[in-house]
Amino acid sequence: MRAHLRTSLAALLLSLSLALPALAVQPDEVLKDPAMEARAREISKELRCLVCQNQSIDDSNAPLARDLRVLVRQRLVAGDDNSGVLEYVTARYGDYVLLRPPFKASTYVLWIGPAVVLLLGGIGAALFLRGRQRAVAGGETAAPLTPEERQRLDRLLREDT
Amino acid sequence: MRRLIYILPLVLFVVLAGYFAVGLTRDPSVVPSALIDKPVPEFALPPLLNDGKGLATSDLKGQVQLVNVFASWCVPCRVEHPVLMRLAREQGVTVKAINYKDKPEDAVRWLNQGGNPYAAIGADQDGTVSIDWGVYGVPETYVIDAEGRIRYKVVGPVMPDEVERTILPLIRELQG
Numbered sequence: 001m002r003a004h005l006r007t008s009l010a011a012l013l014l015s016l017s018l019a020l021p022a023l024a025v026q027p028d029e030v031l032k033d034p035a036m037e038a039r040a041r042e043i044s045k046e047l048r049c050l051v052c053q054n055q056s057i058d059d060s061n062a063p064l065a066r067d068l069r070v071l072v073r074q075r076l077v078a079g080d081d082n083s084g085v086l087e088y089v090t091a092r093y094g095d096y097v098l099l100r101p102p103f104k105a106s107t108y109v110l111w112i113g114p115a116v117v118l119l120l121g122g123i124g125a126a127l128f129l130r131g132r133q134r135a136v137a138g139g140e141t142a143a144p145l146t147p148e149e150r151q152r153l154d155r156l157l158r159e160d161t
Numbered sequence: 162m163r164r165l166i167y168i169l170p171l172v173l174f175v176v177l178a179g180y181f182a183v184g185l186t187r188d189p190s191v192v193p194s195a196l197i198d199k200p201v202p203e204f205a206l207p208p209l210l211n212d213g214k215g216l217a218t219s220d221l222k223g224q225v226q227l228v229n230v231f232a233s234w235c236v237p238c239r240v241e242h243p244v245l246m247r248l249a250r251e252q253g254v255t256v257k258a259i260n261y262k263d264k265p266e267d268a269v270r271w272l273n274q275g276g277n278p279y280a281a282i283g284a285d286q287d288g289t290v291s292i293d294w295g296v297y298g299v300p301e302t303y304v305i306d307a308e309g310r311i312r313y314k315v316v317g318p319v320m321p322d323e324v325e326r327t328i329l330p331l332i333r334e335l336q337g
Binding site: 051053063068071091093095096109117120124127 | 195
């Protein structure tokens with residue numbers, strides 16, 4: 001009975017451990033210095049895995065992502081600061097490798113575009129609302145009823161009572 | 162003036178639609194190279210074959226040539242291999258190679274089977290030199306001018322129509 005309990009407990013623990021998301025960073029990649037390792041992780045999250053493209057190299061299992069993680073750590077050990085490492089990788093793979101695109105002439109539309117569209121829409125809405133308000137305030141009401149309409153309305157009201 | 166305000170949303174829509182339509186025609190899996198028009202990276206790779214010819218920066222100056230990054234385990238490399246053979250044999254184009262993360266014996270067996278179009282092959286066992294070249298998947302092929310600058314990059318297998326349309330005209334133009 002006890003042995004049975006132990007195996008089922010072991011099975012439960014095993015299944016729980018399998019349910020955890022697989023960590024892409026392998027134990028042999030991790031740097032000894034925890035502070036430097038933390039910086040490496042931070043940088044890895046900024047870099048796009050070029051094979052899978054919508055993952056960072058920090059959570060990609062692609063071999064190239066692993067190579068780049070190792071490279072990031074090598075650069076850190078060599079004494080680069082964080083932006084130096086990013087520059088090193090960008091020099092080889094271009095801005096595309098950065099998950100957060102830089103703010104420069106070719107990306108102005110990307111960064112400012114949505115705000116501009118929102119602003120224009122807001123101005124449009126404001127102009128429309130103000131125009132309507134002014135129309136109401138200016139006593140601009142619906143056209144008066146024609147005699148025929150008046151007669152029809154009267155008839156309907158009489159029918160009602 | 163009033164009419165202009167009414168037309169503005171339509172204009173905005175057309176501009177945005179055009180912008181996105183252009184974006185949709187691009188292949189998102191092709192990453193533009195950051196190294197176009199830049200000199201080839203500084204590197205030196207040991208030879209793959211016992212012929213003593215590895216590949217280094219200095220080997221890529223003095224003539225227009227191609228550098229092909231390949232591996233025996235790479236399936237699309239099999240597709241482009243006959244194309245490279247024809248380029249080397251029939252068109253007289255110098256093709257050099259970086260053998261990416263391959264077992265030397267596998268690579269040699271593969272070349273013995275399919276033929277060897279390469280004038281020199283450097284073995285990049287751990288892939289670090291390929292990272293300097295901005296390689297993110299094999300095969301990739303670079304057109305190098307006589308000054309040793311990268312002028313064009315093909316991601317994926319070199320196909321005959323791209324050879325006819327882009328690569329050969331570019332090589333002829335660079336040769337002057």
